[in-house]
Amino acid sequence: MYSKSLPELASQFVSYKKANGYQYETGAYYLKKYVRFVMETAPETAVPDKASVEGFLERLQDTPGGLYNAAAFLREFSRYLHARGLKAYLIPSGRLHPPTPAQPYFFTEDEIIAFFMECDRMPDTPYLKGRHLILPAIFRLMYCCGLRCKEARTLARQNVHLDQGYLDVLQSKGPKSRRVYISQELTEYLAGYDSRISRLFPDRTFFFPNRKGRPYGACWLERNFLRFWY
Known part of the structure; x- marks a missing residue:
């Protein structure tokens, strides 16, 4: 487990979710974006750490929905790694709040x-x-x-x-x-x-x-x- 790279761990996690009955397309999308960000900025990163996670989320500040979704999937990924003995950064509870939903428009x-x-x-x-x-x-x-x-x-x-x-x-x-x-x-x-x-x-x-x-x-x-x- 410890010899696996971050891309391999992310791929393993997505496979784990799909094997448990989840399609996990959105989660895979955000994890792929996170891994790409890490490979471009800090390729030596082996597991999610505070610097890489916060740096990635900073890029999503202008899209509240995307920011919240990305944080949720990264938190889930880190919990998965924790359960397997890897010390990944876990986004603190309450760190991010769900975006305010847009008001619905009722068609005539x-x-x-x-x-x-x-x-x-x-x-x-x-x-x-x-x-x-x-x-x-x-x-x-x-x-x-x-x-x-x-x-x-x-x-x-x-x-x-x-x-x-x-x-x-x-x-x-x-x-x-x-x-x-x-x-x-x-x-x-x-x-x-x-x-x-x-x-x-x-x-x-x-x-x-x-x-x-x-x-x-x-x-x-x-x-x-x-x-x-x-």
């Missing part, structure tokens, strides 16, 4: 109608295969079922059961999964979407694939939401 009925009218005007762009079909469908699914962005983006085709009117969301928050039932109207809409998108991606794994057959990224969804909204 006219705004909702206008938003989906803009979605449906999305042109068919050959080099962005299927985007004009995917955007109206993914936003309708999120709106009607209350799915999180990631849940909609990474939804597997095999977990959408339109013949029975439900979809399965697997391992969304931690290892938890749930079944979501959808209305007849939405089922019919998604069936039409599924038929059309299948002509472009006949063997797709994801219900909403990008042009390479992978899930779209969070920034892509946010960017297009704002485009339609504005």
Whole structure:
């Protein structure tokens, strides 16, 4: 254990979390950023220490949500190392406070109608295969079922059961999964979407694939939401 480098320890920790049923994509993202920061600034660092942790968190001061998430995952990583006899720096409890949530905005009925009218005007762009079909469908699914962005983006085709009117969301928050039932109207809409998108991606794994057959990224969804909204 003591002979492992920091990148190896971080990779081992992520594998440990996944073996315990967690997808741990966000945690892996922040740990990878931390390891990269350490390799660039203090490559001799073997385990998280106060200087490297605080230096990394200092870079996230302008993004409260990212700062809080990074600190939570680093604290979890250090606890894992402590349990294995390594003296990693543990961020003190109360050192950081959760960011203040943004106030929700409640759409009017006219705004909702206008938003989906803009979605449906999305042109068919050959080099962005299927985007004009995917955007109206993914936003309708999120709106009607209350799915999180990631849940909609990474939804597997095999977990959408339109013949029975439900979809399965697997391992969304931690290892938890749930079944979501959808209305007849939405089922019919998604069936039409599924038929059309299948002509472009006949063997797709994801219900909403990008042009390479992978899930779209969070920034892509946010960017297009704002485009339609504005």
